[in-house]
Amino acid sequence: MVYDYAGMMALADPTRRKVFELIADRPRSVIDLTRVLPVSQPAVSQHLKVLKEARLVRAEPKGASNIYHLDPHGLGEMRAWLDRMWGDALDAFKREVDNSKEK
Amino acid sequence: MVYDYAGMMALADPTRRKVFELIADRPRSVIDLTRVLPVSQPAVSQHLKVLKEARLVRAEPKGASNIYHLDPHGLGEMRAWLDRMWGDALDAFKREVDNSKEK
DNA sequence: GCTTATCATAAGTCATGGTTTATGATTATG
DNA sequence: CATAATCATAAACCATGACTTATGATAAGC
Numbered sequence: 001m002v003y004d005y006a007g008m009m010a011l012a013d014p015t016r017r018k019v020f021e022l023i024a025d026r027p028r029s030v031i032d033l034t035r036v037l038p039v040s041q042p043a044v045s046q047h048l049k050v051l052k053e054a055r056l057v058r059a060e061p062k063g064a065s066n067i068y069h070l071d072p073h074g075l076g077e078m079r080a081w082l083d084r085m086w087g088d089a090l091d092a093f094k095r096e097v098d099n100s101k102e103k
Numbered sequence: 104m105v106y107d108y109a110g111m112m113a114l115a116d117p118t119r120r121k122v123f124e125l126i127a128d129r130p131r132s133v134i135d136l137t138r139v140l141p142v143s144q145p146a147v148s149q150h151l152k153v154l155k156e157a158r159l160v161r162a163e164p165k166g167a168s169n170i171y172h173l174d175p176h177g178l179g180e181m182r183a184w185l186d187r188m189w190g191d192a193l194d195a196f197k198r199e200v201d202n203s204k205e206k
Numbered sequence: 207g208c209t210t211a212t213c214a215t216a217a218g219t220c221a222t223g224g225t226t227t228a229t230g231a232t233t234a235t236g
Numbered sequence: 237c238a239t240a241a242t243c244a245t246a247a248a249c250c251a252t253g254a255c256t257t258a259t260g261a262t263a264a265g266c
Contacts, residue, residue, distance in 0.1 A: 005120070012115035013254075017108070024192045030213055043255055045214055064212045064263040070196045082185060089127045093173045096130065116224075133243060146225055148244055167233040167242045 006054035007078035015039060016047040023057055029065040054078075109157035110181035118142060119150040126160055132168040157181075 011017050015037065022033055030048065034041045048068060051057045055074025060067045114120045118140065125136055133151065137144045151171060154160045158177025163170045 005115075005117070008111060009115050012108075012112050014108070015254080021188075021191075024195045026195065031211080039254085040256065041213075042215080042257085046254080049214085061263095064210095066213065070192060072196060075192060075196075079189065085124075086182065088124075089173060089178060092127045092129065093175060093178075096172065118224080134241085142224085143226060144243075145227085145245080149224075152244085164233095169243060 007056055007074060007081070010050050010054040010056060013047070016050060019044065019047045020051060020056060023068050024070055027067050027069045029067055031065065108184070110159055110177060110184070113153050113157040113159060116150070118146070119153060122147065122150045123154060123159060126171050127173055130170050130172045132170050134168065
Protein backbone atom coordinates (compact mmCIF):
# COMPACT_ATOMS: atom_id res chain seq x y z
CA MET A 1 0.00 0.00 0.00
CA VAL A 2 1.30 3.40 -0.94
CA TYR A 3 1.31 5.98 1.78
CA ASP A 4 -1.33 8.50 0.85
CA TYR A 5 -0.71 11.61 2.93
CA ALA A 6 -3.34 10.47 5.43
CA GLY A 7 -1.02 11.27 8.30
CA MET A 8 -0.36 14.80 7.18
CA MET A 9 -4.03 15.46 6.50
CA ALA A 10 -4.90 14.04 9.92
CA LEU A 11 -2.47 16.35 11.69
CA ALA A 12 -3.56 19.45 9.77
CA ASP A 13 -6.53 20.08 12.06
CA PRO A 14 -5.54 21.91 15.29
CA THR A 15 -7.88 19.98 17.58
CA ARG A 16 -6.84 16.66 16.11
CA ARG A 17 -3.19 17.59 16.40
CA LYS A 18 -3.84 18.37 20.06
CA VAL A 19 -5.44 14.96 20.50
CA PHE A 20 -2.38 13.37 18.93
CA GLU A 21 -0.02 15.33 21.17
CA LEU A 22 -1.96 14.42 24.30
CA ILE A 23 -1.75 10.74 23.37
CA ALA A 24 1.93 11.17 22.56
CA ASP A 25 2.40 12.54 26.06
CA ARG A 26 0.85 9.40 27.51
CA PRO A 27 -1.86 6.88 26.56
CA ARG A 28 -5.32 8.13 27.41
CA SER A 29 -8.95 7.08 27.37
CA VAL A 30 -11.62 8.95 25.41
CA ILE A 31 -13.08 10.42 28.58
CA ASP A 32 -9.65 11.50 29.69
CA LEU A 33 -9.09 13.33 26.41
CA THR A 34 -12.57 14.87 26.50
CA ARG A 35 -11.96 16.33 29.96
CA VAL A 36 -8.95 18.30 28.66
CA LEU A 37 -10.26 19.36 25.26
CA PRO A 38 -12.86 22.08 24.58
CA VAL A 39 -15.06 19.81 22.45
CA SER A 40 -17.67 17.13 23.08
CA GLN A 41 -16.98 13.43 23.52
CA PRO A 42 -18.34 12.47 20.09
CA ALA A 43 -16.04 15.05 18.52
CA VAL A 44 -13.09 13.41 20.25
CA SER A 45 -14.22 9.97 19.07
CA GLN A 46 -14.42 11.23 15.50
CA HIS A 47 -10.94 12.71 15.64
CA LEU A 48 -9.65 9.44 17.06
CA LYS A 49 -11.27 7.59 14.18
CA VAL A 50 -9.38 9.73 11.65
CA LEU A 51 -6.10 9.33 13.54
CA LYS A 52 -6.67 5.59 13.78
CA GLU A 53 -7.37 5.25 10.05
CA ALA A 54 -4.17 7.20 9.40
CA ARG A 55 -2.48 4.61 11.65
CA LEU A 56 -1.09 7.30 13.91
CA VAL A 57 -2.82 5.85 16.98
CA ARG A 58 -4.36 2.54 17.97
CA ALA A 59 -7.06 1.61 20.47
CA GLU A 60 -6.71 -0.86 23.29
CA PRO A 61 -9.96 -1.82 25.02
CA LYS A 62 -9.69 -1.85 28.80
CA GLY A 63 -12.95 -2.71 30.41
CA ALA A 64 -15.59 -0.24 29.39
CA SER A 65 -13.03 2.30 28.25
CA ASN A 66 -10.76 2.52 25.24
CA ILE A 67 -7.14 3.46 25.81
CA TYR A 68 -5.47 5.12 22.83
CA HIS A 69 -1.73 4.73 22.24
CA LEU A 70 0.64 5.89 19.52
CA ASP A 71 0.91 3.47 16.60
CA PRO A 72 4.56 3.02 15.62
CA HIS A 73 3.64 1.46 12.25
CA GLY A 74 1.80 4.48 10.92
CA LEU A 75 4.32 6.83 12.47
CA GLY A 76 7.07 5.01 10.62
CA GLU A 77 5.23 5.23 7.31
CA MET A 78 4.65 8.93 7.75
CA ARG A 79 8.24 9.47 8.76
CA ALA A 80 9.45 7.69 5.63
CA TRP A 81 7.15 9.73 3.42
CA LEU A 82 8.25 13.00 5.01
CA ASP A 83 11.91 12.10 4.63
CA ARG A 84 11.38 11.23 0.98
CA MET A 85 9.50 14.46 0.24
CA TRP A 86 12.11 16.36 2.15
CA GLY A 87 14.96 14.78 0.25
CA ASP A 88 13.30 15.54 -3.07
CA ALA A 89 12.74 19.18 -2.13
CA LEU A 90 16.31 19.66 -0.94
CA ASP A 91 17.77 17.91 -3.97
CA ALA A 92 15.74 20.13 -6.25
CA PHE A 93 16.81 23.22 -4.40
CA LYS A 94 20.44 22.15 -4.64
CA ARG A 95 20.15 21.64 -8.40
CA GLU A 96 18.59 25.07 -8.68
CA VAL A 97 21.46 26.71 -6.83
CA ASP A 98 24.01 24.82 -8.92
CA ASN A 99 22.34 25.90 -12.14
CA SER A 100 22.39 29.56 -11.14
CA LYS A 101 26.08 29.30 -10.30
CA GLU A 102 26.95 27.87 -13.70
CA LYS A 103 26.03 31.13 -15.36
CA MET B 104 8.43 33.92 15.78
CA VAL B 105 7.05 30.57 16.77
CA TYR B 106 6.37 28.20 13.96
CA ASP B 107 2.62 27.75 13.77
CA TYR B 108 1.98 24.65 11.71
CA ALA B 109 1.37 26.83 8.64
CA GLY B 110 3.58 24.59 6.53
CA MET B 111 1.73 21.44 7.48
CA MET B 112 -1.66 23.03 6.95
CA ALA B 113 -0.51 24.35 3.58
CA LEU B 114 0.58 20.90 2.42
CA ALA B 115 -2.58 19.19 3.61
CA ASP B 116 -4.54 20.14 0.50
CA PRO B 117 -3.85 17.76 -2.44
CA THR B 118 -3.86 20.44 -5.14
CA ARG B 119 -1.62 22.72 -3.12
CA ARG B 120 0.73 19.87 -2.38
CA LYS B 121 0.89 19.22 -6.13
CA VAL B 122 1.73 22.88 -6.72
CA PHE B 123 4.52 22.59 -4.17
CA GLU B 124 5.87 19.43 -5.75
CA LEU B 125 5.84 20.98 -9.22
CA ILE B 126 7.81 23.96 -7.94
CA ALA B 127 10.14 21.62 -6.08
CA ASP B 128 10.79 19.87 -9.38
CA ARG B 129 11.83 23.18 -10.92
CA PRO B 130 10.88 26.88 -10.62
CA ARG B 131 7.74 27.70 -12.60
CA SER B 132 5.53 30.61 -13.54
CA VAL B 133 1.86 30.77 -12.65
CA ILE B 134 0.84 30.09 -16.24
CA ASP B 135 3.21 27.15 -16.36
CA LEU B 136 1.62 25.66 -13.25
CA THR B 137 -1.89 26.37 -14.54
CA ARG B 138 -1.21 24.46 -17.77
CA VAL B 139 -0.40 21.31 -15.81
CA LEU B 140 -3.03 21.51 -13.07
CA PRO B 141 -6.77 20.81 -13.46
CA VAL B 142 -7.81 24.12 -11.87
CA SER B 143 -8.12 27.73 -13.01
CA GLN B 144 -5.36 30.33 -12.89
CA PRO B 145 -6.87 32.23 -9.93
CA ALA B 146 -7.05 28.97 -7.99
CA VAL B 147 -3.34 28.47 -8.61
CA SER B 148 -2.60 32.04 -7.52
CA GLN B 149 -4.51 31.53 -4.28
CA HIS B 150 -2.68 28.30 -3.54
CA LEU B 151 0.59 30.11 -4.19
CA LYS B 152 -0.45 32.82 -1.77
CA VAL B 153 -0.96 30.26 1.00
CA LEU B 154 2.34 28.54 0.23
CA LYS B 155 4.11 31.89 0.18
CA GLU B 156 2.63 32.94 3.54
CA ALA B 157 3.80 29.61 4.95
CA ARG B 158 7.22 30.54 3.53
CA LEU B 159 7.45 27.34 1.57
CA VAL B 160 7.87 29.20 -1.74
CA ARG B 161 8.84 32.69 -2.82
CA ALA B 162 8.04 34.71 -5.92
CA GLU B 163 10.53 36.28 -8.28
CA PRO B 164 9.07 38.73 -10.81
CA LYS B 165 10.41 38.22 -14.32
CA GLY B 166 8.83 40.61 -16.77
CA ALA B 167 5.11 40.15 -16.80
CA SER B 168 5.33 36.75 -15.18
CA ASN B 169 6.08 35.58 -11.65
CA ILE B 170 8.51 32.72 -11.20
CA TYR B 171 8.00 30.71 -8.01
CA HIS B 172 10.90 28.98 -6.31
CA LEU B 173 11.25 26.95 -3.13
CA ASP B 174 11.95 29.05 -0.04
CA PRO B 175 14.71 27.46 2.07
CA HIS B 176 13.85 29.59 5.12
CA GLY B 177 10.33 28.26 5.51
CA LEU B 178 11.43 24.77 4.60
CA GLY B 179 14.00 24.90 7.38
CA GLU B 180 11.46 26.06 9.92
CA MET B 181 9.05 23.32 8.97
CA ARG B 182 11.80 20.73 9.08
CA ALA B 183 12.78 21.85 12.58
CA TRP B 184 9.18 21.70 13.77
CA LEU B 185 8.65 18.25 12.30
CA ASP B 186 11.85 16.97 13.87
CA ARG B 187 10.81 18.34 17.26
CA MET B 188 7.32 16.83 17.06
CA TRP B 189 8.82 13.60 15.85
CA GLY B 190 11.34 13.48 18.66
CA ASP B 191 8.64 14.09 21.25
CA ALA B 192 6.44 11.35 19.83
CA LEU B 193 9.25 8.83 19.71
CA ASP B 194 10.49 9.73 23.19
CA ALA B 195 6.98 9.27 24.55
CA PHE B 196 6.62 5.93 22.81
CA LYS B 197 9.95 4.80 24.20
CA ARG B 198 8.91 5.75 27.73
CA GLU B 199 5.69 3.83 27.22
CA VAL B 200 7.52 0.69 26.16
CA ASP B 201 9.94 1.00 29.09
CA ASN B 202 7.07 1.35 31.53
CA SER B 203 5.35 -1.78 30.27
CA LYS B 204 8.58 -3.71 30.62
CA GLU B 205 9.05 -2.68 34.23
CA LYS B 206 5.97 -4.59 35.25
C1' DG C 207 -30.94 -7.16 37.36
C1' DC C 208 -30.60 -2.20 37.40
C1' DT C 209 -28.08 1.77 37.21
C1' DT C 210 -23.89 4.15 35.95
C1' DA C 211 -19.90 4.91 33.05
C1' DT C 212 -17.63 4.77 28.73
C1' DC C 213 -17.62 4.87 23.92
C1' DA C 214 -19.12 4.89 18.92
C1' DT C 215 -22.36 6.04 15.44
C1' DA C 216 -26.20 8.70 13.20
C1' DA C 217 -28.22 12.84 11.79
C1' DG C 218 -28.27 17.56 11.36
C1' DT C 219 -26.06 22.29 11.57
C1' DC C 220 -22.77 25.54 10.25
C1' DA C 221 -18.29 27.63 9.19
C1' DT C 222 -14.26 27.10 6.52
C1' DG C 223 -11.95 27.07 2.45
C1' DG C 224 -11.27 25.53 -2.40
C1' DT C 225 -13.28 26.62 -6.59
C1' DT C 226 -15.22 29.52 -10.26
C1' DT C 227 -16.03 33.86 -13.19
C1' DA C 228 -15.10 38.70 -13.62
C1' DT C 229 -11.98 42.33 -13.57
C1' DG C 230 -8.10 45.46 -12.99
C1' DA C 231 -2.97 46.12 -12.94
C1' DT C 232 1.41 45.50 -14.95
C1' DT C 233 4.52 44.23 -18.67
C1' DA C 234 5.85 42.66 -23.20
C1' DT C 235 4.85 42.92 -28.27
C1' DG C 236 3.52 44.72 -32.70
C1' DC D 237 -0.17 53.62 -28.83
C1' DA D 238 -2.93 49.53 -28.94
C1' DT D 239 -3.23 44.77 -28.20
C1' DA D 240 -1.91 40.56 -25.99
C1' DA D 241 -0.03 38.05 -22.08
C1' DT D 242 0.59 37.32 -17.25
C1' DC D 243 -0.91 37.67 -12.67
C1' DA D 244 -3.51 39.01 -8.35
C1' DT D 245 -7.69 40.25 -6.13
C1' DA D 246 -12.79 40.43 -5.36
C1' DA D 247 -17.15 38.28 -5.08
C1' DA D 248 -20.10 34.40 -5.19
C1' DC D 249 -20.83 29.44 -4.98
C1' DC D 250 -20.65 25.13 -2.93
C1' DA D 251 -18.68 20.87 -1.05
C1' DT D 252 -16.17 19.26 2.74
C1' DG D 253 -15.61 18.46 7.35
C1' DA D 254 -15.68 19.86 12.28
C1' DC D 255 -18.98 20.33 15.50
C1' DT D 256 -23.40 19.52 18.07
C1' DT D 257 -27.33 16.64 20.26
C1' DA D 258 -29.48 12.18 20.47
C1' DT D 259 -29.10 7.44 21.01
C1' DG D 260 -27.69 2.63 21.34
C1' DA D 261 -24.15 -0.81 22.76
C1' DT D 262 -21.01 -2.78 26.03
C1' DA D 263 -18.81 -3.26 30.54
C1' DA D 264 -18.39 -2.17 35.48
C1' DG D 265 -20.46 -1.49 40.13
C1' DC D 266 -24.07 -1.78 43.55
